[in-house]
Amino acid sequence: MKKLLFIIVMLCLTIITTACDQQSTGSDELRPDNTIPDSDSNSDSDSDSDTDSDTDSDSDSDTDTDSDTDSDSDTDTDSDSDTGFNVDTDNMSPAQLPPGGLSLSDTPVFVSIGFDDNSYSGLEGSLGEGGITWATDFFRPLKNSDGTDARVSFFMSAIYIGSWMSESPALVKTAWHTVWADGHEVGDHTYAHSHGDAFTIEQWTDEISSCMDWLSKPYNPSAAAYDDNKDEGAGIPADEIYGFRTPFLEYNDNTMTALQNLGFTYDCSIEEGWEDEQNGTDYYWPYTLNNGSPGNPDIGSHNGLWEMPVYALIVPPDDKCAQYGIPAGLRDKLHALLDWFDPVSGKMVGFDYNWWVQFKMTKAEVVAMLKYNLDMRIAGNRAPMLFGAHTDYYNTKYTAPENATTTERQEALEEFIKYALSKKEVRVKPYKEILDWVKNPTPIQ
Numbered sequence: 308m309k310k311l312l313f314i315i316v317m318l319c320l321t322i323i324t325t326a327c328d329q330q331s332t333g334s335d336e337l338r339p340d341n342t343i344p345d346s347d348s349n350s351d352s353d354s355d356s357d358t359d360s361d362t363d364s365d366s367d368s369d370t371d372t373d374s375d376t377d378s379d380s381d382t383d384t385d386s387d388s389d390t391g392f393n394v395d396t397d398n399m400s401p402a403q404l405p406p407g408g409l410s411l412s413d414t415p416v417f418v419s420i421g422f423d424d425n426s427y428s429g430l431e432g433s434l435g436e437g438g439i440t441w442a443t444d445f446f447r448p449l450k451n452s453d454g455t456d457a458r459v460s461f462f463m464s465a466i467y468i469g470s471w472m473s474e475s476p477a478l479v480k481t482a483w484h485t486v487w488a489d490g491h492e493v494g495d496h497t498y499a500h501s502h503g504d505a506f507t508i509e510q511w512t513d514e515i516s517s518c519m520d521w522l523s524k525p526y527n528p529s530a531a532a533y534d535d536n537k538d539e540g541a542g543i544p545a546d547e548i549y550g551f552r553t554p555f556l557e558y559n560d561n562t563m564t565a566l567q568n569l570g571f572t573y574d575c576s577i578e579e580g581w582e583d584e585q586n587g588t589d590y591y592w593p594y595t596l597n598n599g600s601p602g603n604p605d606i607g608s609h610n611g612l613w614e615m616p617v618y619a620l621i622v623p624p625d626d627k628c629a630q631y632g633i634p635a636g637l638r639d640k641l642h643a644l645l646d647w648f649d650p651v652s653g654k655m656v657g658f659d660y661n662w663w664v665q666f667k668m669t670k671a672e673v674v675a676m677l678k679y680n681l682d683m684r685i686a687g688n689r690a691p692m693l694f695g696a697h698t699d700y701y702n703t704k705y706t707a708p709e710n711a712t713t714t715e716r717q718e719a720l721e722e723f724i725k726y727a728l729s730k731k732e733v734r735v736k737p738y739k740e741i742l743d744w745v746k747n748p749t750p751i752q
């Protein structure tokens with residue numbers, strides 16, 4: 308299996324090189340990322356767990372993605388949280404109970420999507436519909452049961468505004484600025500979306516800070532649709548960029564050191580929930596990396612840097628399938644497709660690449676899985692339900708998944724978010740707002 312992963316990675320490197328070459332000619336090409344969990348053990352699912360595979364490349368259709376003990380909590384509020392610069396004072400151990408000693412019934416169930424890459428604007432002139440604009444249009448009117456706006460997070464790879472990679476940079480800048488103006492969180496997903504598992508601190512710093520620079524360059528709302536002005540960016544205030552996710556979920560300890568040095572508040576690249584004894588009702592709440600990470604023993608101590616994990620999802624077992632509107636046998640079906648999927652635990656990577664592309668799931672199957680996991684969170688320890696997705700998969704230019712159309716993929720996420728918002732205890736919020744609550748937990752109203 309390791310050899311197979313190596314071959315896939317090498318293939319991807321070749322494809323990405325090709326993509327970069329094509330980029331200079333202005334063709335529509337994206338790079339994919341995604342994640343494949345470690346096949347042989349869940350316990351250290353991450354260092355070698357992700358990979359990517361891109362498929363693609365001679366059409367313009369494709370894309371990418373990425374896909375990547377309780378309980379004492381000394382929370383501590385740092386006064387600098389508004390600036391995005393943590394001051395190494397936060398210290399929260401991985402815990403399976405809500406912070407602040409709150410009872411479960413007083414604890415909101417937070418839900419968020421972290422949309423990565425974001426290269427297809429969906430704007431007029433982009434030759435595609437959906438994508439980033441689908442997401443912003445969908446969320447704009449949505450409210451939580453307490454009347455607050457339902458919003459999520461977007462982690463940008465700045466190469467899509469720094470060069471003509473997927474479509475005109477001016478269109479992508481406009482779509483990204485709209486994301487921020489609508490009240491979603493904008494985070495950093497590096498500049499070039501490279502494979503970084505062997506990067507030095509300096510390499511990570513360059514990639515992460517270059518993305519920050521592009522995001523925070525001034526936005527020009529009157530730029531021509533095909534403008535490529537290198538002095539203009541997405542107009543996101545630098546002090547509103549708090550979070551980072553690594554491409555392909557490939558990272559190392561240097562990633563976390565670079566984030567600390569750059570003053571980031573949180574990382575959201577580490578997978579949690581793959582331990583055998585965890586079952587979707589008892590995942591760790593977000594924690595600081597003061598004592599490393601249960602999800603990845605290779606990560607050392609990074610005082611005050613928060614981890615907002617990529618949580619494993621659980622595919623409904625046979626006796627729950629009917630309740631969620633699908634035939635029994637989904638776990639066996641997925642195992643038959645790829646044998647690393649364990650039909651006993653039913654654990655699936657919390658990223659849409661894996662659902663749509665790798666496991667060729669249908670709309671009904673994805674909706675059933677997401678609803679089942681939310682219901683387990685509500686009945687369980689109420690750890691936030693955070694998962695990753697790619698707006699590019701919800702654009703008509705992206706055609707790879709075989710068992711779900713663009714519209715069906717959009718409808719799946721829409722149906723799940725509306726289901727979540729129908730529950731009085733659920734709050735759909737950006738990662739940073741969820742983290743603010745974890746630091747200062749208050750009972751649900």
Ligand SMILES: [Zn+2]
Nearest residue numbers: 340372373423
């Ligand atoms: Zn990515």
